Amino acid sequence: MSGSVPTGFKAVLKELLRTKTGLAGIIMLVPIIAMAIAAPLVAPLSVVKQWSNPLYWQNNPRDAMPIWVSWLLGKNLPQTVWLHLKRVEITPKKAVYVGTIDYTYDDYPSELRLYLISEEHIDQVWIKVTVYRPDGLALVLYNSSLSLYSVKSGEYKGVIYLSTSGEVSSELARQLRRIEGNVPPVVVPEVAVFSKACPEMASEGCGVLKGRYLVKVEISPPGNYKVVFVAFGKVYGLFGTDDMRRDIALGILWGAPIALAFGVIASVWTVFIQAFLGSLGAWYGSKVDELIQRLADIMLVLPLLPLLILIDFLYRLTVWDLLLVIMVFSIAGVVTKTVRPLTLQIASEQYIEAALSYGASKMRILLRYILPRELPYLIALTVMNVPGYIFLEAALCMLGLGEPELPTWGRILSDAWYAGAAYHGYWWWILTPAGFIAWTAIAFALIGYALDKIVNPRLREL
DSSP states (O other), rough: OOOOOOOOOHHHHHHHHHHHHHHHHHHHHHHHHHHHHHHHHSSHHHHHHHTTOOOGGSSTTTTTTTHHHHHHSSSOOOEEEEEEEEEEESSOOEEOOOOEEEEEOOOSSSEEEEEEEEESSSSSSEEEEEEEOOOSSEEEEEEEEEEEEEEEEEEEEEEEEETHHHHHHHHHHHHHHHHOOOOHHHHHHHHHBOOOTTTTTTTOOBOOOEEEEEEEEEEEOOOEEEEEEEEEBBBTTOBBBBTTBBBBHHHHHHHHHHHHHHHHHHHHHHHHHHHHHHHHHHHHHHHHHHHHHHHHHHHHHHHHHHHHHHHHHHHHHHHHHHHHHOOOSSSHHHHHHHHHHHHHHHHHHHHHHHOOOOOOOOOHHHIIIIIIHHHHHHHHHHHHHHHHHHHHHHHHTTOOOTTSSSHHHHHHHHHHHHHTHHHTTHHHHHHHHHHHHHHHHHHHHHHHHHHHHOOOGGSSSO
């Protein structure tokens, strides 16, 4: 292979695609770029702004595994079932709504909930919720009053959290004692309702009772209501949900453009501004070189991470503010020093001396001849530096820096850490963002390594 360095974008790209590492890196990077492009199309910015609003995600199951886990485990894990009940009877005293669920899953729901919506101004209703099981057993889940609150103009809503209501648990315990005798004081409603009849059906269950369930809701006073019974599942979406019911897939999707923007902008700025200053000092020499080298020494010894923590503590920075601070403190550094001998080597070549003899200014020679010669090396260095800044953004989020309202891979990892995801076994919450961070970093590292071999003939494969 020739020892010359390819020039021009097409030549470098062609050479990059011929290397195994470069091709692998590009293949790995393509889906990340596609995600970055698709993010605003799939999930508009209005969705991103709701990332820290728990009310926005209430229709999702909590801590649900990815949906493909069912296939992986060979079990039909439950997905969320939304049952819209129909009115079948209305009298002067009450309205009756019914609906059926064909439950074929191999596990219990994670949560039960009932929504009641009215277009009439009603402050309170009396409601009775009964579930008729496939084995003929009828269980009354709720038989009490329910307060409705105004959601928007002309709509009033009430919610019964059946799985977390002490009243529901007590009512079920009373009924199960008549059926099975000794029943523990703590009853898990979603297990009791969907379990085969046995002494342990109150909490542990004796296996899922599959079949058709009929849900009957009686409401007084009668009216035109919308009644929805929800059995939340244990799997949801491509990457599951977290403890705030947020769809992790949306966070991962929006994390791609943020990670790429943060890493690429920081790396491009750091490499090129430092390279320009290093070349400027080496070319002009004397006091200019001395000043730039001393600035680089100061920047190298400054503790960047403690400074970022201090500034964030004082001003509460966003992720883009953090990027700006990093750029300010990276105006000079390692690249400033490493590019200096390269500049001196280029400056000693004959065509530079010829340009000087023709009367070209020093700045023109720097911009037109020296920096373009360094460009291939700088591009390779830029690509190789991107993973470091992606890891830095994730580390800053893990430390609580930046804005919590913006979903980034680092922020998702941080939330998982503080919620004890590892302790509770929510592996998808940890492995998904960590996997994408590692995937993107490896992709840039492979491309950077291939570029380094292309622009540095001594590292090329024979």
